[in-house]
């Protein structure tokens with residue numbers, strides 16, 4: 001049984017099954033759930049995709065980025081232009097959104113990733129503002145008025161399937177040579193280069209993949225709202241995505257999932273509070289950070305916990321056999 | 323035969339000449355110790371060898387290949403790895419992952435492999451894990467492999483740093499004060515481990531203040547003072563060297579001196 005599961009083809013088919021199942025289940029859920037709840041679910045998925053990207057940059061590789069919304073906007077506009085102006089099919093548009101954002105991630109990464117900590121944060125913040133102002137002044141994006149007439153092609157099953165793909169790829173990446181190099185950079189850059197890790201290369205990889213996720217998220221967003229304008233992608237949007245990652249626990253994929261659910265649903269659940277909504281939301285964030293300063297699942301390594309439990313039971317068994 | 327050669331190496335930080343025209347050869351298979359008072363420039367020599375600093379003058383070469391100008395991250399692949407005077411582990415990662423990362427330069431898998439998990443990548447992972455566990459067993463840390471590095475004791479952390487440097491099978495291992503903070507028993511064990519590492523064919527170049535350890539395991543000792551190499555030789559020769567006694571030993575006792 002275990003041998004069979006180790007087979008690549010079996011794993012690949014299993015992966016496809018999971019995707020098919022996701023699409024099927026979410027499709028069924030979509031039929032019964034009221035449209036309002038469905039919309040929340042859809043935004044949870046989009047936020048999750050983007051937050052997983054930022055988690056790779058900030059949580060795994062340790063590079064604080066305050067400009068994630070810029071990559072989202074690049075993906076949103078690129079895909080909208082592709083589908084509206086050039087009649088590219090929806091999924092092609094999503095891919096284009098991701099790729100263009102990724103390209104910008106690489107181009108921006110080269111000069112800025114020499115910076116660390118606060119300096120990098122400010123550089124990414126500056127980049128995001130430049131992008132926003134640029135979109136406000138460009139003709140093809142229809143400037144401040146906003147880009148109208150995008151098809152509402154995004155559906156709940158599509159978002160969830162892409163979210164699951166992102167999730168699986170992120171888990172794989174983290175457990176690979178590249179992922180470990182990224183973790184090492186977060187932990188200690190000098191020690192990383194001493195063991196042969198090209199820190200610039202892996203930082204740019206993380207940035208590129210993170211930007212790709214944001215771009216895909218932006219594309220899905222654009223094709224949900226059907227109308228985008230530069231103010232959708234301001235500093236607060238970057239902070240929203242960062243909050244998901246931080247609240248869930250920097251570097252924790254399960255944490256990012258919980259963060260995406262909680263922080264996307266909370267403002268909606270708090271809607272009856274009307275004017276006090278954002279205040280209560282803020283207080284909630286503060287309380288969580290007081291009780292769980294490393295995030296809801298920060299410092300909890302599920303895989304390690306499982307492995308450890310496994311080793312313990314093995315030891316016990318060995319003890320009994322003696 | 324000389325493995326690592328420092329040829330007239332000098333580095334200046336502003337007005338301070340931290341390392342001053344040092345000529346030194348590390349021979350294949352030996353245990354060489356670099357000693358000297360605090361601030362003599364010992365760690366700076368290691369930082370020069372690993373390209374963290376570039377020499378102001380002079381050349382460093384490994385097996386005849388110049389190391390000068392080569393970025394730090396390529397040094398490990400060329401066969402030089404190190405530990406740090408102030409421990410630099412990956413504290414929030416498991417002991418096993420720390421050592422696996424040490425083997426980074428021996429791996430080939432890239433993004434494509436990470437995302438496809440083809441059998442070749444799985445095999446590389448399995449080999450990496452096997453080597454990492456071997457290195458951990460060598461340093462008597464295998465039982466702690468799932469612990470977080472930051473939860474190890476000080477002595478264990480020092481040994482983990484050595485395991486991480488060892489797993490890539492370097493030609494030469496640089497140890498910067500490996501015994502610092504260890505208790506006497508741990509030091510004895512460490513000495514034995516260093517000898518065993520050398521016996522696997524790895525050349526050892528170490529900086530150490532503990533004279534018992536230095537005299538006990540080194541075949542040759544080089545003495546640095548104010549950036550200048552003032553003596554080289556066997557432990558016996560160095561112990562009786564006039565310049566060393568004058569500059570460094572005081573009344574026949576090895577004493578540390580804080581540089582003014």
Ligand SMILES: Nc1ncnc2c1ncn2[C@@H]1O[C@H](COP(=O)(O)OP(=O)(O)OP(=O)(O)O)[C@@H](O)[C@H]1O
Nearest residue numbers: 335338340358359360361362363364365366367407
């Ligand atoms: N990056 C740097 N910039 C300026 N000065 C430096 C730098 N690195 C080292 N120095 C100086 O060079 C001198 C040698 O330092 P080094 O750390 O090599 O000494 P050491 O022999 O390792 O001492 P210790 O036994 O205390 O570890 C010191 O005076 C130190 O202040």
Ligand SMILES: [Mg+2]
Nearest residue numbers: 364365366407
């Ligand atoms: Mg030193």
